[in-house]
Structures are given as C-alpha cells and as structure tokens.
Amino acid sequence: MYRRFRVPSIWREMDQLQREMNRLMKSSLEPRYIGPRSFPAINVWTSDDRQIITAELPGFDAEDIGINVSADLLVLSGERRSDQIDGEMQLHRQERTFGKFSRSIQLPFMVDTNKVQANFKDGVLEVYLTRAEADNPKKIEIKVV
C-alpha cells in the first residue's frame, strides 16, 4: 500500500521537474536582444504611425552622418575618422574601430520625408519617422441600408 502511494508521487515530481526544465530552456533560448546584423546596431521603437530608429555611433561627428529616406527605405551612412597625432607616439592599445559604414533599413510604411527628424546626443543617433498621410490605412464606412 505504502509503495503504491510513493511511486506515482515520484513520477509526478519528475514530470514537474521536466516541465520546469523545459520552461527554463525555452526562456533561455529566446534572447531579448538580437545581435547586430551589421554596423551600427539599431533599436526600433514603434507606435501606430511613427517609428524611432536609434543607433550607437560613438566618436562620429554629426556632420559625418548621412540619413537618407526614400519611400520606405532608410539608409544610414557615415565615416569615423581616426585620430591625427602630430609627432611621435607609441600605441599601447587599439580597440576602437574607424572607417565607413552604410546600412539600409526597410521600414513598415511609406515615410513622410518632410517630417523626418534626427538628433545626435552623447554618441546616440535618433531618427524620428512619420508615416505618410497617403499611406495611412483608409477606414471604410459600412453603410446601413
């Protein structure tokens, strides 16, 4: 009697353990942050008819960053120039990267190019995009006959 009671309880515990393990594995396999596809890494914020695209561009000058929007394509480009040092110097460590980049981002809507705004603060670029009026979904009224 005692044994028959004990054995199923162990199996129940095993089942629960398995469920718990599955849950843990599943959550760890779904990363919150996707690695960058190409330079620069971007974050996309959305609302109904607007979108904000942010990118970390440390050491870039605002004048050296290009933002081009046409229809539903945003192209970010730029160049980071390396330091110009006069005279003799000894390099101990170089981890920062320099050079050119260009990245195209497909947007979910046609953009009103007159309303594109961008700011660049502390090395972080923010591009504000607004959906074009013509691209807005048209609401169809149902006529009651």
Place this chain on the structure above:
Amino acid sequence: MSENEGKAIQVPEQEVITKDEMERTRERQCYVPKTDIYETEQDIMVIADIPGASKESIEITLEKDILSINAFANPVFHEGFKLAYSEYEPGDYQRSFRIATEIDHDKIEATVINGELRLRLPKAEAAKARKIQVKAG
C-alpha cells in the same frame, strides 16, 4: 592609423562584465568600453567609447596607479512607443587600467564629445626627467 581610412566598419563585439570583484547595485548591463591608449612624449592619452553616457554621469578616478572609468547611461524610454526590435542594449561602462608612468595629477584633462571620452594624462616632471641621456665619450 591611416590605413583604417575608408575601410568598412565591422560590428564590434561588446564585452559584458558578468562577474566582478564587487557586486553591482544597478541592475543594468555593464560593458567594458572599447579603448585606445597611446603615449606621446608628454602625455598618455586614453580614449574610450561610451555611447549613451552623459557628461555628468562620468566618474574618473586615479588612485595611486589605477585609473578607473565609470560611466552610467540612463535607460531610454520613448513615451507612447514600444521597443519592437532591438540589437543593442544601453548600459553602463566600467574599466580600470594600471598606469605605469607617473602622472601629474593636477593637470589631467577629460573631455567627452559625441560619446567619446578623451583623457589626457600628462606625465609628471619627475618621470620625464628620469630619462638619462647617454653621452658617447
């Protein structure tokens, strides 16, 4: 450095501080900032990329020969928007270096422009004077 001009930028790998000697109180991602260090005759230059950290949040200390850089980036939220796609996570920056040369503590200069921290550590007069000229006799 000029051979880098015009080359396409590769995606840098962000090194995250996961374990430290000290527990962190802020529940934020903490990165090791990408840093360049070079030395000229007068100065040691330390340049670190700390995008997202404001000028006010940066703490730099030089204790004995340990230079520590701490920079905090505030979490970014856009009112009325939701984060739909994310490739990077803003975080804090922390890094320490051991400076082998004697530094003139009073003349250290730090500037931050466009998320790039530039530290100029002038070598102490004593360290400069210690160089002994060998004369050919």
